[in-house]
Amino acid sequence: MRILVVVAHYFRHREGADLVGGLGSGRAPFAKIAALNAQLVALHRHVGPRRASLDPDDPQGQGGAAHALDVVIVTQPGANLLDYVGLAPPSFTVEPADVEPMMLAFEAQRIMRERAGAYDVYAYMEDDLIVDDPAFFDKIAWFAETFGPTSVLLPVRYEMGWTGTPAKVAIDGKLSREGLAPFRRPGLAPALTGTWNGQAKGFRLPGNPHAGCFAVTAAQLAHWMAQPSFYDRDASWGDPLVSAATLAPGKVFGLYKPAAPDPWFLGIEHFGTRYASIVAPEGERYGEPPLLALVEAASRDGTAALADIAERTGMRGDTINALIAEAGELRWRLARLERSRSALFKALLRALFARTGPAAR
Structure with missing residues (x-):
């Protein structure tokens, strides 16, 4: 499988900002460096092409990789932390974009259009999301093949407590009816069922379609590019960042997330515990x-x-x-x-x- 992942990344130090206080941009660079490094390493761990073994006779060190991976980081020159991520080319390539920082995520669609036909799966991710599943892209491709080119599977976004209580916490809370209106069109099935590796799986139109990412197959990208909304840079849902990740594909596709009997069928980790820490039970702590x-x-x-x-x-x-x-x-x-x-x-x-x-x- 040939996979393209486009990551939107931006950082510019604000003079006088508290470098370690809080969880927002003031806390960067340390958290942002750690998050981006974890993201890139995870992609190469699970679907990267480089495999080796101490014993050259081991099957793990022989043969070609099952996947071909290209990671493109879209950013602004002089406004990033790529010098400090610690990974050398060709782990990723850089695509400079002369746009407002909050509009960087929309450039993923432009990059996908320019590379249409070269990959089997095209993905966009925010720069703090960590793939935790070797079958992540296989599941997305299976979903599209099973339920048709107008249905897209999104992962459940979660945070993990690394200190205190090691809890796995889904972080996308339910939205209002008004917030969900762009994603509730006639003809969308509220629930889907299928069989993955002999096991029944369920999916639903979620109470919050945002996942900070999306992935589409080559056929889905071709269908999307034929629509007038492709790369329209409509930032009307929340803010430009979430609009690029969710509203843009949601105008064309039905966006689904896993449901019972396996609600964790597809997940992606959001680095840190910004949201999870809020819901820790009394006496417990979901720490970083x-x-x-x-x-x-x-x-x-x-x-x-x-x-x-x-x-x-x-x-x-x-x-x-x-x-x-x-x-x-x-x-x-x-x-x-x-x-x-x-x-x-x-x-x-x-x-x-x-x-x-x-x-x-």
Whole structure:
């Protein structure tokens, strides 16, 4: 299977912004770097072409890959974090676009149109979504073949608690009737059933069609490009970012998500716990990856770092031995942070913010 994934990515440092406070753009670059790296690595892990083995005689290191993957990151020169993602070409290519930042996502349609006929599946993703399923694109292609070219399968978007309680939380809450109106047309079946690998699966028109992404087959893209709404850049549903991901395909296709008996049939992880943390039960916490918390804490002074580490990672001791071990680990972490703060993190921050932005790609 030949797969094209277009990712919209943008970052520009705001002078005076709190680099680690909150969960929005002020918190970038660390969270955005981590999210984009995780996204790209996951794509190559599951459908990338490069496979190897320590033992050249192992079947894992022989033969061609089942998929061909191209990842295109559409961005603005000087307004991205691609220098810091840590992946070398040809892991991805860069497509510069001279448009307003919030309109970058619409450029995915232009790129798909320019490459029509070269791939079997065409996907768009926001830059903080992580594919968790080796059969992700196979399931989408199966859905289109089973239910026809005007039906598109979207994944359930979820967040994962990495510290505290490791819960998997679906994050797309139900919309109002008015919000759903563009996606409720006559002739759309409210529910579908099919058989995947011998098992019954159910799908429905969801209470919230947004997933931050979409994927269509070559036949579906050809059908979409023939419609007057293709690449019309209509940003009237919410904002341009969600309109590009959801309203644009929703004008042409019925957008479905998994339902019972397997509501997690297709999912995609949204990096962090921005939304999941809100619904954690009393006494529990859905926290973020501990290494991210350590990096963000280390960008502050050493005194505040310990409080941040304890708060963000939830390190607590229930016995005296656990408390002693925790204290020793905290002392070790603080010493390491103090050594690395000037050698690593200040250098990183200077590199990030002493210029107007990362070098144009």
